[in-house]
Amino acid sequence: MLQRFATNTAGTDYVVGDIHGCYDLLVRELKRAGFDYQRDRLFCVGDLIDRGPSSLECLQLPFEPWFHSVRGNHELLAHDAFELGRWGMWLLNGGVWVRDEDPQEVRERLREALPHMPYAFEIEVEGARVGIVHAEPPTDWSMIVPGDDALEHHLVWSRRRIERRDTSRVTGIDGVVVGHTILREPLWLGNVYYIDTGAFTTGRLTLIRLVDVIRMIGE
Structure with missing residues (x-):
């Protein structure tokens, strides 16, 4: 349900928005950032697959030692198609x-x-804690516990916060980075940072250092 990572003392941690099969775009952005595959880590907000040209290649990313992704609704749509026969929605x-x-x-x-x-x-990150979920965090980070089906659905599907432009802070965490909802530019709502800029339609994949996320929270 929740995986924790200690500070990366060897390199730099980055977070990237919904990749959606845009593997070549991801590689270009990593090159532009000077990403070090031996020391740096890349965290993704989910939705590795669908809509872009290289979904199968992107589905290989979770096996790379430098790459870490939460699950998005598109991974679950694919799962439900294969395992439950729900092909139409996917x-x-x-x-x-x-x-x-x-x-x-x-x-x-x-x-x-x-x-x-x-x-x-x-x-x-620098003494602070950054959370990552695909769509929307709960109001209190401590609510993320195993075995809560309603919460799992909320984490990968909900858009209530952004639809209401809710600027209340998520308690129990310094900041949270999410994707799921395509925006022209990354957006802060309280201490939640939305970074899906529509890679498969706009050609813009948001990639940012987590230390910069922490510094923006403090501004």
């Missing part, structure tokens, strides 16, 4: 790429990737 929401791949290979890679993709991350 295909309507960008899953049609599976028709050009070996479905069994996609199914097996997804099965192996999901255990590496919890619902939430908590990362120590």
